[in-house]
Amino acid sequence: MRVRQWSRDLGMGAKFAFTGGREGWSRVLLTAVGVGLGVALLLLTTAIPSALAARDDRAHARGDFTYSEMKTPKGDNTVLVGKVDTTYRQRDVRGRELQPEGVRAPLPPGVTKFPEPGEMVVSPALKELLESGDGKLLRERVPYRVVGTIGESGLIGSQELAYYTGGKQLASKADGGRVARITDFSEGETYPSDGLDPVLILLILVVFVVLLTPVAIFIAAAVRFGGERRDRRLAALRLVGSDSHMTRRIAAGEALAGSALGLVFGAAFFLVGREIAGSVEFFGVSVFPSYLNPSPALAALVAVTVPVAAVLVTLFALRRVVIEPLGVVRTAKPARRRLWWRLLLPLGGLAMLYPMMGQGKNNGEFNEYLVTGGVVLLLIGVTALLPWIVDAVVARLGSGSVSWQLAVRRLQLSGGTAARMVNGIAVAVAGAIALQMLFSGVQSQYTEPSPQDLSRAQMQVTVPSATPLASAAEQFTRTKGVRDVMAFSEGWLGDRRKDPNRSSSVAVGDCAALREVAALPSCRDGDVFALQGGEYDTDTPKLADSGRTLYIDPGYDDGERGKQVAWTVPRALKQAESRTDPTGTKRGGFLFTPSALPAKAGPALRGQVYLKLDSSVPDVYDLVRNTAAKIDRYGDPMVWTSGERSDAYSSIRTGLFVGAACVLALIGASLLVSQLEQLRERKRLLSALVAFGTRRRTLSLSVLWQTAVPVGLGLALSAVVGLTLGTVLLKMTDVPVSVDWASVLSMTGIGALVVLAVTLLSLPPLLRMMRPDGLRTE
Incomplete structure (x- = not known):
């Protein structure tokens, strides 16, 4: 019933x-x-x-790369895939060269036909970029003719930049790293994830x-x-x-x-x-x-x-x-709101989180139910406390201008309605402040500072052994925006042709370049130096006996076959003190000037070029990448940064930004709907006030005050709750509590800007509602 x-x-x-x-x-x-x-x-x-x-x-x-030695034999069902990824204006561009070796060679997902050399199939986003004025520099790097687009099944996102181009003579470069031979896409190795730690x-x-x-x-x-x-x-x-x-x-x-x-x-x-x-x-x-x-x-x-x-x-x-x-x-006059039960919500949230204080990442998983319940109670506490605070404050507001008095009286009569309008923004700001504190507090655990000296170089480029290093360095020197070039050929030498007992590094460069890694007593072409003071280098002093025969690029039992070029330690070997190089390490080993290196040893070494750039030059990084692509299309120049961040941490942070953008859009839209609903209910009252001679400016200001007062109180409360929650979360993760006041103010300011934008958007409807004909009744 x-x-x-x-x-x-x-x-x-x-x-x-x-x-x-x-x-x-x-x-x-x-x-x-x-x-x-x-x-x-x-x-x-x-x-x-x-x-x-x-x-x-x-x-x-x-997935098309095994990153291991080639094990798949050539057949009519194999395809060679070359990795030619690049970066354009901080956006990753996925590139692959394809060379089918038989009629049954597999096609990558989203591609219906292999492109010929000089042709490429591209993602829709890359095609749009290349056809626009913004893609001029990228067109120089991938100058192939577009003959088709990659289907959705071959892309991970609608805005992904990707292309496949035809390759040739890739077999000689097949090593599983730069070029791989596969019989099926998706056969590439997937490395197991370490999982997420409790934090x-x-x-x-x-x-x-x-x-x-x-x-x-x-x-x-x-x-x-x-x-x-x-x-x-x-x-x-x-x-x-x-x-x-x-x-x-x-x-x-x-x-x-x-x-x-x-x-x-x-x-x-x-x-x-x-x-x-x-x-x-x-x-x-x-x-x-x-x-x-x-x-x-x-x-x-x-x-x-x-x-x-x-x-x-x-x-x-x-x-x-x-x-x-x-x-x-x-x-x-409404009954006085009771405070005691409103305080129980945040206190209950703190009580649920308290048992996990100091747990950190090494004492097991956090209780997900206690975490969820505690955070929810603290945030819901904002919605419970805000009406009480608005009522308590507006009841004590005094006289002022006409617009102020209209706003205050309205708030005194319907403070709960005003509080409901800003509850969502207050909760969002409180949560954002707490999250900002938590992310800032734990980021040091997931960010590894880079030892690289960014004042001496900002990019590093690897030059293949087949390319003369001097020629590559000259091309980078002519590149716009490059201030200085340091070029080294680097490799290894040992005391035996195969499986040496002792080994040490080799670096070859002109005197100016060598002075970047060592304090040289004097230097001219033909000199060789043994470095002292290198980090973790104990073999160099034992290998530096004059007249001893050493072998550049020795071989090893694990399948690596070296060139094994013999070299005799000269009597005129000089000693030099190692200094911190641009990569942030003190290297050991031997330093050669170019003419001192045996002629046959050149192909056994790989070039490294360190570039100092003029950051004021537009697109300087892409100018360097274009030059690097001309030298080696498989190379991917490294941009030095002050630190490296954990991929998992970065992904969570990215997810937060994406979600926050969606929530802010919802906040703005919902606040606008709520504001329009409030104005609609007061349409007749506004029309009556205008009919009696109240200025529109006064009414507009009163509406602004009616929004500003509860918003200000809500943001103040959200700052307190956010700081409290952030402190508790930092205590739980067992990291020092610190407050990034700039972030707190920025989060609060963003919330205020959203409300201000909504208020401005509601002014045109407000002005239409202030007409005296709004008193008409049908």
Whole structure:
């Protein structure tokens, strides 16, 4: 009987929502749009695991390098693949040379025909780039004729830059590294992952909680759009005999209708968003729309949870509203909000997180339930405390300008509504501050500082042994933006032709280059130096006996066959003190000037060129890459950085940025809808004030103050909660607590800018609502 009564009342409320005329439809549409935006983001979130899995599957399906010695014999089902990757303006470009060796040679995914030498098939994004003015430098590096495009099955993302070009005479270069022979794409080795340590798992958990909590709050706020006018309509139901409980159930039915329509809108927004996601790139990550398929179980959970939450939120919101046959008792002085239970939420969150203090990454996994529950309670605590703080502050605000008084009086009458508008932004900022502190605190554990001296060089290029080093150095010297070139030929020598007992390094360069790695007593062409003071070098002093025969490029039992060029230590061998070279190490071994090296030893050495650049020259790195590509198309110049960051850590950080961008977009859109709904409810009041002579400037400022006061209080509260949560998380990861105040201020400023942008966008509708004809009643 009770279930039947609930069903009847909820159904009646849903019917009123769709048959209540313009007012009913307006409220339902506002609710549906707000709920729909949140549902769309939830669906996108549930699709993330499938998108990541699809990217991994695509990457595996085109894996083509074993990075080991060639073991596959030539046959009519083999293809040679040369790795010609490059980078263009900080974007990776995946390149492959293909040379089929038989009629059954496998084609890479997404390619229907092997390109001939001088031709290439490209990804749609690369084709667009090459045809634009921005691709001029890249066209010099890949000057092949475009004869087709790579299909979706051959790409991991819609914005990936990739190409396949025809190759020739690749067999002589086949080594499993630069050039590989395969019988099937996807046969490349996949190295097992080390897995994520507890701190990285904690980061993932906190990121998801912080990003999804504002979404849930926005959905809860959206089902309360138009609440004041709805409650006045419900008073009429009391006149025809409904009791207070039935009236609340009917109101919940209206919210249920709006949330159900919101699910439809959310599905539509999701489909639109999925198409948009397929045409953009966030922080180097792009996907195809087909990747974004929500898990059926998670999508069903969203479909069930949102309507249920709409009913519960509505019943909770009406607990303090007295709906009588003659009106709604809402505008009377509200009962004083109680603080004690609001404090229980953040205190409960701290209590859940406290047992994991000092755990760090070496004491097992963090309890995911305690972490999730603790972070959620702390963030939800913001939504519970903010209405109390807004009421407490606005009750004490004094006199001021007319616009200020209008705003303060409105806030005193409906502080809860104002707080609901900024709850989402406050929670998002609190979470962002905490995450920023956590990422900053643990990044040293996942970032390894580079020993390279960036003041002496910014790029390093490897030159193949077949290319004269002097010629390569001359080409780099002529490259625009290159200030200085240091060139060395490097290799090894040992005391035996094969499997030497003692070995040491060899570096060949002119006197200017050698002085970059050692303090030379004097230098002229023909000199040879034995280095002293090298790091971890104990063999050089024992090999530097004059008259002793040593062998450059000795061979080893593991399959490496050296050139084994004999060299006799000269009597005129000079001693030199090692100094820190541009790579940040003190090298040992022997230094040769060019004429001192045996002529036959040249092919046994590999050149290394260190470049000092003029960073003020536009695209200087790509100018260097173009020169390097002319010297060796398989080379990939190395750009030196101040440190190297863990791939897993970087991926989580990238995911945070992508998710934060989506949440900020939702925040802005939902705030705008909420602001327009508030203005719509006050349309008649605004028109009356204008009719009585109130200036539009005064009303506009009053609306701004009504937004600014709760936003300011919300951001202050979010800063306190965010700093508290960030401190607790750092204590849990067992790293020193430090506050990056610049990041805290920037996160708070971003939140304020979103609200300011929404306020500015709401001004044109506000000005239209200030016309006296808004008093007209039909």
